[in-house]
Amino acid sequence: MSNQHVVVIFPHPDDESFGASGTISKFRDEGVPVTYLCGTLGEMGRNMGNPVFANRESLSSFRKKELAEAAKQLDIEVEYLGYRDKTLEFEPIDPMAEYLKEKIVSLEATTVITHYPGYAVHPDHDALGAAVVEAVSRIDEKHRPEVWMHAISNNHEDDLGQPEIVHDIEPFWERKLAAIKAHLSQADGMMSLIQSQDQQSEQLERLKTERFYQYKF
Numbered sequence: 255m256s257n258q259h260v261v262v263i264f265p266h267p268d269d270e271s272f273g274a275s276g277t278i279s280k281f282r283d284e285g286v287p288v289t290y291l292c293g294t295l296g297e298m299g300r301n302m303g304n305p306v307f308a309n310r311e312s313l314s315s316f317r318k319k320e321l322a323e324a325a326k327q328l329d330i331e332v333e334y335l336g337y338r339d340k341t342l343e344f345e346p347i348d349p350m351a352e353y354l355k356e357k358i359v360s361l362e363a364t365t366v367i368t369h370y371p372g373y374a375v376h377p378d379h380d381a382l383g384a385a386v387v388e389a390v391s392r393i394d395e396k397h398r399p400e401v402w403m404h405a406i407s408n409n410h411e412d413d414l415g416q417p418e419i420v421h422d423i424e425p426f427w428e429r430k431l432a433a434i435k436a437h438l439s440q441a442d443g444m445m446s447l448i449q450s451q452d453q454q455s456e457q458l459e460r461l462k463t464e465r466f467y468q469y470k471f
C-alpha cells in the first residue's frame with residue numbers, strides 16, 4: 255500500500271525508542287512516514303540522569319530535547335498530546351478517545367502502534383493503550399487503521415499466546431541504540447546493560463525483537 259502512515263502513540267518520551275524504534279526504522283526504510291504522538295513530557299520520571307543533571311522543575315525540558323534528538327535519529331515527526339505524566343489512569347476515557355480519534359483521522363493513519371492495555375506494566379501505558387483502542391473502534395470500518403499493541407509484562411504470553419507481528423530488528427540495531435542513547439536522562443541503566451555485552455541477558459534479547467499483537471475489532 256502506498257499511502258501508509260504509521261502513528262505511534264505512547265505516553266512517555268522514550269517509550270518509542272525502547273518499544274518500537276526497530277519497527278519504526280523498518281517503516282522509514284520503506285519510505286513510510288511515522289508520527290509519534292507522545293502523551294506527556296515524562297515530567298514525573300524518577301530518573302534525573304546519572305550523574306544527576308536534571309531536577310523536578312527542569313526534567314520536562316530535558317526530556318523534550320531528548321525526544322527531539324531521538325526523533326532526528328529515527329527520522330520521524332513528534333507531536334505532544336499534552337497530558338500530565340502519571341495521571342492518565344485518572345483521565346476519563348471518553349474525551350481521551352474522542353481527542354485521539356480526531357488526531358488519528360486527521361493524520362490518516364493506516365497503522366497505529368500503542369501499548370497492550372492490561373499488559374503494559376505502567377498505569378499510563380495501560381490507560382493510553384485502552385483509549386487508543388476505543389478511539390480506533392469509533393472510526394468507520396472503511397477508514398479504520400490497524401492497531402498493533404506492545405505487551406511488556408512478564409506473563410503476557412501465558413495469557414495472550416504468540417503475537418501476530420514479530421520483527422527481528424537486528425538490521426536496525428544501531429539506530430535503535432542511537433535512539434535509546436538520545437534519552438540521556440533515562441537510558442543509563444539500559445546502556446550499561448547493553449555495554450556489558452551480556453548476550454545472555456533476557457532483557458537485551460527482548461530489545462532485539464519487537465513483537466506486537468494485532469487488535470481484532
Ligand SMILES: [Zn+2]
Nearest residue numbers: 265266269376
Ligand atoms: Zn513509558
